[in-house]
Amino acid sequence: MKFDSVIVGGGLSGMVAGIALQKAGQSTAIISTGQNALHFFSGTFESLLSPDKRIQTLFSEAGVRLHYSPGVRLTPMGTFREAALSLEDIDLFPTPQFARKVLIVNFLGYHDFFSSFLADGLEKQGMQCRVRFLNLPELEKLEQSPSEMRSVQIARTMDRIWEKVVQEIRVLLKDEDAVVLPQVFGLQDFSVPTRIRQGIPARVIFAGTLPPSVPGIRTQILLKRRYQLLGGSYLMGDEVTRAHIHDGVVHSVVTKNLEQHYIEASHFILATGGYFSKGLVANPFQVYEPVFGLDVDFKEDRNEWYNPAFAQDQPYMHFGVKTDASLRALKDGRPLENLYAVGSVLGQTRPEFGSAAGQAILTALAAADKILGL
Amino acid sequence: MNANEFDVIIIGGGITGAGTQRDCAMRGLRTLLIERSDIATGATGRNHGLLHSGARYAVNDPESAEECIRENRILRRIAAHCVDETDGLFITLPEDDLAYQQTFVDACRRADINAEIIDPDLARRMEPSVNPELIGAVKVPDGSVDPFRLCAANMLDAKLHGGQVRLHTEVTGFIREGNTIKGVHTHNHQTGEDADYYAPVTVNACGIWGHHMAEMAGVKVGMFPAKGALLIFAHRVNNVVINRCRKPSNADILVPGDTVCIIGTTSTRIPFEECDDVAVTPDEVTLLVTEGAKLAPSLSSTRILRAYAGVRPLVSADDDPSGRNISRGIVCLDHETRDGLKGFITITGGKLMTYRLMAEIATDMVCRKLAVDKACETAVVPLPGSEEGSYEEVAKKIWEAPTMAQKAAASRMGSRARRIRTGNKRDDALICECEEVSVGEINAAIDRMDVSTLTDLRRRTRVGMGTCQGEFCACRAAGLLAKAHGCIERERADLEDFLQERWKGNFPIGWGDTLREAEYTQWVYKHVLGL
């Protein structure tokens, strides 16, 4: 099978590249080992330098609305972190004091939303907090399974009964000017977060939960749908096992599912992510890139891979595939002519992009531009 | 009588201290146990968890061997819910001297250890993970014992017999009158409170820290801190303990324990200053994997969960730099006869699985000093949780059709699992999915087992001991602890400490899936949760 471009890795970076290339008229395929880091997405891009209109357009055409408003976001543990760009249903505030009085609403029996930590964090910022638990019979079916009172399963129920939740919150609400809810709305019915906001006479803030991230999965569904509507082929659950490279040019890749049916392309993009998604693999002796055998920038001495303090910056997270200035990946010290590396497989080497998500998007667009000769 | 007065004060919340407190309490004494940190934080919780048959010591230390096999039989009865009756193999590899096997078996028989030479083929069938190259095998009644459970059960029984326990409380000095220790000054690290406690006898059961404790009391106990490093593999590779049939050496025991298996150990003398923070070096990791793979070749390609090290409280006998030749035997010192200091005794040496005997010896000495004449019953009275046999029977007895979490709870708590609130959806919800720990089990531990921190909770329930190393369960459990203790600020710091403690054991083996998990944990806690 032959395509103009093949993207190895179907996460945020791979899909952004795929959408940009399909939009420009290319035929492309995305090969993805499984689901991806969007499932753990906080929904915000930290300190992205400029409100790149192109990014917002690309996302909004897929049905993912972003808003740019540099400030802070509320974390699930009740702290505040810097952020610049976020999904529409995730608020950014100029300062942490976003309200006077806050009602925090959780579901009885739900342990993945940290209402007491949130309350403590908000009170530290001078906001008065009240925590209330909703006891919904509709969630009882989930609770019958001891491990399934989790974000995604709750979100499926909420897509059906969100109006009831709005009613109950309206009853609970006294003089609070803000309500904090877990991010368990709008998994399949994407309009739910907006409709909840319209239904509650106070500012509604959706705070994160333990993964999987409902806004993240929604983003994944929408971007993938957009990519397929543009004619892209998304090979989910397949894995590139090796590549045919001759004279500095990648000719084709071999996948676990298609085996001897090689996938050929004029250009390739490597968007396989960091260690979690096995874009980078570590053993006691080295850190390597398993698909193309690319050059990886890492420290020889394993003692230098880690900071013994968990909270400190970890050197291993900066290791990544080496590229030239055009993001062309290096192999044996020389750039491959038609292979671009984007996203987390580069390691945290591009601080100017602010965050992993920012790096994923900006490098993907840059690689797509190179391929299109822009 | 004053509330701060006791018959005996025991310093040290390891297995020796807990066992001694139980024995003293069962003989009717009013007991207080003081521990500066949590239960089983020293050598107790930092070894293989091997229920020795004694075979390992049979050739070189017959006295220890005899102690081991006697205690082995006793623990199977009184600590059924802490013991896994796996049996053990002593294998001879092609590079080992097969002639040693006979010496070994003869020594075992002299010590009354049932050691049986079996066909290598049978050994391979008995334990499929064993190195298939083996040329000889001896089957012995080894097993594994969970040190946290054992320690907690002893302490619980002491409390059921009226004993009092102060955890996270450090002894800062002794109250002395002339040549007599009358009591201790303490400082509670969690509440910040200082308190004095009085008793006619104080027992120093601090393991390697007993060296300092003795110094503080003005006597000298020559101890030898021997560090032993171990690795935890992420699942059970073997279901039978595998040992090398040769003179004891590095990394020659592989023990299956609960959902994991453990290879160890090394033996290195370290300075006393390092005892509080022992780190595993890359060389030790390499040695453990290399030697371990000789016992079970699949260890060379099995995910490693953690590396950790403990410090054996050996008592110096000679200048052997490794400490291997020092007797693992029990040392009980009456400082009155030895040093002229009344009201103070030191119990040390020994092994995890001879703790009961150590406790009996120490308690006998305490009773003599207090002129109490009551026989020791710890060899016959089962520990709380161990009264009703195997966890399978217990689980089926308590619940007709036990769920996974109920089975797991029974395997951890034995018949005490009956006290977990269960059978309703709120209590049955899982906090730790790797190890199947429910809300009910966690609340039971918080209510009854002196839990202050997440790390304390881990020792009592296995929360955070599984594959994800607390990635998901730590913050869920922190929510429950915050609710129980009513202090969010403290819990936030506790959560950070817990993650740091997990990372300490992860980074020495930070590659492959362990590094993937670590990257994911970083992501979840720093970026998603914003800790």
Added chain:
Amino acid sequence: MKLQEYTESKHNFEECMKCTVCTAYCPVLQVNPLYPGPKQAGPDGERLRLKDPFFFNKALKYCLNCKRCEVACPSGVNVADLIQSARIKYDHTPPKLRDQLLASTDFMGKLARPFAPIVNGVTGLGVTKTALDWTLAIDHRRSFPKYSGRSFESWLKHRRKEQAAFPEQVAYFHGCYVNYNYPQLGKDLVKVLNALGVGVQLLEKEKCCGIAMITNGMSAQATKHAVHNVEQLRQAVVDKGLKVVTTSSTCTFTLRDEYPHLLGVDNASVRESLLLATRFIYEKLEKGATLRFKPDFHKKVAYHTPCHMEKMGWGIFSEKLLSMIPGVEFTLLDSNCCGIAGTYGFKKENYEVSQAIGEPLFAQIRSVNPDVVACDCETCKWQIEMSTGYTVMNPISILAEAIES
């Protein structure tokens, strides 16, 4: 090998990062709270089962074996293989008579086929359905697949000479469904392949692939079938140098992957030569072969990716093939399980769950409103036809209809 250079574990269970992504994509979990979910039943449970078989959980039987957890897993854990292997290893409950009957698709076919009009009439009767429901707990709301009067094998045997005349030859593993219930699909395949200059042979003697036996706790019988079929395939592939084509995604998946992964039957000598017909045809066309399409053909086709097709990753061939037919207006449906999962949905106790699982797919089909739903799996076909009223065709049959005879 260097120590710890790489790590490995049974079905990769140690690669699980506990990220819970699999649980978000499990169709059973969404509707059945009794099922512990792929993470708990798979990698989490495995560590406990290794400690003690006492920790085997009978609720693993609720797993559909759809493999969607494996497709979703970012870590490459073979979650469903772990679950099914655990069932094979630890669940010794003898299967119910009902399950045995449902699982024995070729035995039932042989028995029923000579009496097809009677059987079809009888199984279609309300009274029989009620009786089956009562006696065997086969849900009365199900419609039964019809049995054909003449088997596909006998049809093709009569054309042996004519087929042998083609310059290129393939063997066809038709499966029980084509043989006993729907020989037309086999005939359609012969038509398309003949148009490409390829003649079709039968294997010496094929048996049911055994997937229904695996999921119904009859792994010993399934293994016997596997050993037999691998030998039959070996004769075709190794001795005669033929490729073997199939028209059922589930049979293909079972022969290629479930045999070695779940039953431990080595199929290495034949695996590469065993291809779904859509892939075989696509590859021929890619290499320059041509088909003559009817000029006036027009159909709005919505393609449903069956679970095992999703796992195999070969849906792309069916999609590309259908899209290249002039006059086909193609829609790719979101990849969701239809809920039937082989024999699962036939069981009375699973009916509600089965229909609830399929509902998102049915809703999407209704909103697309195609002329025909295309799909490479026979059990999906029954389920979708029964639940939506839309006609479901194998891509091969659509292709056969679109080409000049």
